[in-house]
Amino acid sequence: MAYDAPGNADKLDKTVLAEWNKLIAREYRSQQARFGSRFFSIDPTKLRSPVGAAIQWFADPAEPAFCISSEQARVLSDWGVRGRQVLHNEYCEYAVIFGMDPNGKFRPKRVEITTELREYWLCVATHAPAKLRQMVQKTLGFKPSWEDLYGGDPATLSRAQREAAFSRLVAGTPEAAPTGRLNTEHALFMTHAINGLDDLVYIVIFGARPYARKKGNGIEPISKEELFRKFGVEHLACRHADPAAAMGAAGAAFEGRAVAFANPLGVYIVSFAEGAFSIKGKPIPKKWIRWGRGQAGMYQRLVFGPSDADKEFLDDIVVSVGAKDLPVTGGFQVLQQIEVGPRVLAGATSPVRKDELVVIAANRSAIKCGEADICNQIKELKREHTIQLKTRRTRPRVVGPIG
Amino acid sequence: VTMAAQASLQEGIYWAPKTRPGAHFAVVFLRVSRHVDLPVVTKALGQLWATYQNLKKGSVRDLPGHPVPHGNLTVLLGYGSNLFALTSVRRACPKPLQTFAHFRSPLPTGGGPLQPGSGLRYAKDVRANWATEDLVVQFIADTPLAVNRAIVETWKALYDQAKGREDQLPLLITRFYTGFQRDDARSWIDFHDGLSNMPSHQRADAIIVKDTGDPGDRWTVGGTYLTYLRVSVDLAVWRTVSVEQQQQLVGRDKLTGCPLVSLDGRSRGVPLAGCPMGGTREISDSTVPGNPAFFEPPNVSNPILQRSHVQRANHHIRSPGDRNSLRIFRQGYEFLETTNEAPGFRVGLNFVSFQDTPERLFRMLTQEGWLGRMNFGGDPDHQLPGMDRFLEVRAGAIFLVPPVVPREAFPGAHLFEKKATRPVRPRSGRSRPDG
Numbered sequence: 001m002a003y004d005a006p007g008n009a010d011k012l013d014k015t016v017l018a019e020w021n022k023l024i025a026r027e028y029r030s031q032q033a034r035f036g037s038r039f040f041s042i043d044p045t046k047l048r049s050p051v052g053a054a055i056q057w058f059a060d061p062a063e064p065a066f067c068i069s070s071e072q073a074r075v076l077s078d079w080g081v082r083g084r085q086v087l088h089n090e091y092c093e094y095a096v097i098f099g100m101d102p103n104g105k106f107r108p109k110r111v112e113i114t115t116e117l118r119e120y121w122l123c124v125a126t127h128a129p130a131k132l133r134q135m136v137q138k139t140l141g142f143k144p145s146w147e148d149l150y151g152g153d154p155a156t157l158s159r160a161q162r163e164a165a166f167s168r169l170v171a172g173t174p175e176a177a178p179t180g181r182l183n184t185e186h187a188l189f190m191t192h193a194i195n196g197l198d199d200l201v202y203i204v205i206f207g208a209r210p211y212a213r214k215k216g217n218g219i220e221p222i223s224k225e226e227l228f229r230k231f232g233v234e235h236l237a238c239r240h241a242d243p244a245a246a247m248g249a250a251g252a253a254f255e256g257r258a259v260a261f262a263n264p265l266g267v268y269i270v271s272f273a274e275g276a277f278s279i280k281g282k283p284i285p286k287k288w289i290r291w292g293r294g295q296a297g298m299y300q301r302l303v304f305g306p307s308d309a310d311k312e313f314l315d316d317i318v319v320s321v322g323a324k325d326l327p328v329t330g331g332f333q334v335l336q337q338i339e340v341g342p343r344v345l346a347g348a349t350s351p352v353r354k355d356e357l358v359v360i361a362a363n364r365s366a367i368k369c370g371e372a373d374i375c376n377q378i379k380e381l382k383r384e385h386t387i388q389l390k391t392r393r394t395r396p397r398v399v400g401p402i403g
Numbered sequence: 404v405t406m407a408a409q410a411s412l413q414e415g416i417y418w419a420p421k422t423r424p425g426a427h428f429a430v431v432f433l434r435v436s437r438h439v440d441l442p443v444v445t446k447a448l449g450q451l452w453a454t455y456q457n458l459k460k461g462s463v464r465d466l467p468g469h470p471v472p473h474g475n476l477t478v479l480l481g482y483g484s485n486l487f488a489l490t491s492v493r494r495a496c497p498k499p500l501q502t503f504a505h506f507r508s509p510l511p512t513g514g515g516p517l518q519p520g521s522g523l524r525y526a527k528d529v530r531a532n533w534a535t536e537d538l539v540v541q542f543i544a545d546t547p548l549a550v551n552r553a554i555v556e557t558w559k560a561l562y563d564q565a566k567g568r569e570d571q572l573p574l575l576i577t578r579f580y581t582g583f584q585r586d587d588a589r590s591w592i593d594f595h596d597g598l599s600n601m602p603s604h605q606r607a608d609a610i611i612v613k614d615t616g617d618p619g620d621r622w623t624v625g626g627t628y629l630t631y632l633r634v635s636v637d638l639a640v641w642r643t644v645s646v647e648q649q650q651q652l653v654g655r656d657k658l659t660g661c662p663l664v665s666l667d668g669r670s671r672g673v674p675l676a677g678c679p680m681g682g683t684r685e686i687s688d689s690t691v692p693g694n695p696a697f698f699e700p701p702n703v704s705n706p707i708l709q710r711s712h713v714q715r716a717n718h719h720i721r722s723p724g725d726r727n728s729l730r731i732f733r734q735g736y737e738f739l740e741t742t743n744e745a746p747g748f749r750v751g752l753n754f755v756s757f758q759d760t761p762e763r764l765f766r767m768l769t770q771e772g773w774l775g776r777m778n779f780g781g782d783p784d785h786q787l788p789g790m791d792r793f794l795e796v797r798a799g800a801i802f803l804v805p806p807v808v809p810r811e812a813f814p815g816a817h818l819f820e821k822k823a824t825r826p827v828r829p830r831s832g833r834s835r836p837d838g
Binding site: 030050051052053054055056057058066067068070156196220221223224227240243247248250251270271272273274275276278320321322323324337339366368369370 | 487498502503504505507518519520521605608613614615616617656699701702703705718719720721722726727761765766769770771772773775776
């Protein structure tokens with residue numbers, strides 16, 4: 001079986017689609033060799049009586065919240081491209097588009113939110129430059145220059161050169177963030193190294209085994225803490241995406257069900273609590289919620305907030321949190337109202353043999369999320385942010401008439 | 404969640420395996436008088452707590468030496484966000500309670516949304532929410548008398564302390580509500596209810612407050628958050644809905660309680676194969692083993708059933724300790740009360756849930772695909788007539804239920820101490836037998 005374009009968002013020619021499927025197969029093979037079992041199938045059509053497995057999570061970055069605080073998570077995640085490159089790692093990224101109000105003040109206008117996989121765009125960029133340009137135009141609303149996409153005419157570049165150029169400018173690499181404007185001033189697709197196809201395939205295959213702990217004479221499912229501790233990746237248990245994906249697959253496997261990514265493979269916006277937002281006591285206009293990059297139920301893009309033609313700004317909208325209405329100052333508050341996840345199917349149950357069980361010693365001790373290594377990096381980011389704020393506060397000297 | 408943390412939960416939360424709550428329930432909301440000094444309030448709370456401990460032994464203050472049946476009374480004490488605004492309280496409001504302090508107030512004219520994004524609204528005759536108070540006391544017992552007596556003894560203790568002067572009462576009873584459990588495992592709409600509550604071995608993970616690393620909130624670790632909603636049910640609306648439609652809205656077979664997994668060619672619900680167990684008529688029948696396996700509805704692919712109440716309230720996300728799972732532990736009690744309007748009575752549910760943060764419930768009530776924009780179940784854009792007001796809220800509030808700390812006069816007593824002292828935590832789990 002061949003996977004279609006994520007969200008069925010694009011009509012690709014057979015060659016590009018084949019390349020996309022090669023990528024998926026490559027990731028599958030590399031993970032299957034390490035963690036594979038009969039409880040994960042690369043082909044969803046092979047599952048008996050499949051039903052959707054609920055693998056979904058809230059999209060707001062978890063790490064800054066458990067390392068510092070929820071309020072700092074908002075501040076740092078909203079810190080432009082820097083915040084995005086460090087913190088947006090729950091398979092959802094955003095960019096805030098600013099505009100100038102009548103008083104000359106720059107204010108947030110809207111948020112572009114994406115769950116699209118970097119590898120998919122890179123695949124199209126490598127094999128079909130014209131299609132890529134068309135996709136960018138449709139997504140961002142303007143025709144990008146070849147300069148912005150490849151640094152020059154892609155016709156003069158080999159496939160490897162296109163891949164490298166597009167990575168440098170738009171897609172980024174696992175080591176470096178993109179340097180061009182298309183995917184930094186905008187959220188065209190995900191660029192954070194953790195939000196990749198490789199990690200997505202890894203975490204589901206990793207989870208798709210019948211992990212168990214002993215209970216009396218029988219067994220029972222293990223906790224997420226036990227799973228991640230056993231494999232020396234405790235800090236992953238504190239995030240949103242990894243426990244949801246791994247434990248969802250593990251729960252199915254424990255019941256003897258195999259799981260597979262549904263066609264098309266991608267990360268999708270599962271739900272959005274639009275009712276939590278209002279403006280001047282009224283629901284926000286429907287035209288301020290613009291879904292894209294996929295069919296209904298498989299959207300990978302949301303643009304939230306007024307358009308340039310509207311006089312309102314993003315921070316005119318309030319989000320209801322408990323009994324409070326708070327102005328929407330950036331994208332973090334919007335992500336708090338969004339669930340994302342891949343579409344995963346689970347097949348019928350089957351008996352799990354004893355030799356298939358992965359029995360893990362029970363260990364109920366808690367994981368101290370705030371002590372994870374990642375917290376040092378995030379605290380450093382906070383220091384950077386504080387320094388920048390102080391720098392900004394330094395007022396320019398004003399030269400004027402004396403007296 | 405460690406054994407030590409589990410040991411510090413207050414009583415009245417029947418989360419542990421093989422524990423069953425008493426059949427009768429009462430909840431009392433108390434407001435701290437702003438006209439009395441904090442030491443007086445502290446003393447009053449201490450005396451109340453002592454009164455409750457005596458009631459648990461069948462000892463009533465006015466009947467010394469003449470014990471009464473105690474009814475296996477349990478007592479739980481919780482604190483609302485308003486309490487932390489009192490200047491003399493020694494702790495800041497815990498962060499989850501700051502953020503999710505309370506629901507919206509009803510409109511002055513009555514009614515209004517419980518929360519933006521939620522499909523629940525206050526009843527049109529509700530103009531004030533009497534549950535949003537400083538303190539809550541929950542009583543659960545085997546008999547109606549045991550919980551009713553506790554309410555009256557609350558007033559007696561406070562009245563005596565004020566020496567009969569109403570204006571000197573340190574704590575004011577603003578409202579109480581009562582309820583009862585049904586022994587048929589059903590609710591007023593005749594469907595089975597509460598069956599798909601979390602399995603007991605998962606509950607502690609979902610309800611006990613964990614250490615988030617915030618030193619200001621560390622004292623709440625081992626406690627939980629209680630959410631209370633008094634919800635009325637419009638049976639007249641329910642009776643206009645056909646049984647087939649009812650089943651699609653609930654997600655279960657009305658008679659057997661079996662979860663529906665698909666719809667047949669005539670849109671009739673198809674129950675889970677093999678349910679209920681042979682020799683039984685419904686899944687609540689425990690005369691033969693096996694029926695509990697049918698309590699939890701499985702994931703379904705039919706979009707109509709995906710929108711049913713049981714599927715919306717639980718997406719079967721593994722790892723209940725995760726916020727993403729939105730799992731809560733429900734411990735509800737039905738009610739029946741008289742009214743002055745036709746039909747002369749009102750039925751409903753005292754919805755009580757426990758969770759490690761109130762955020763779980765708020766999200767469940769507002770998130771699309773869960774109960775966001777929904778009053779009960781179905782398609783929010785195409786609701787059956789009246790089903791958008793099928794459930795109505797009469798009161799609702801959120802409370803911190805602090806952990807039990809050895810040598811404290813009552814749960815949370817250190818909040819009122821003159822000098823902020825670190826409460827004595829339970830001994831480490833290492834010194835306890837593990838199991």
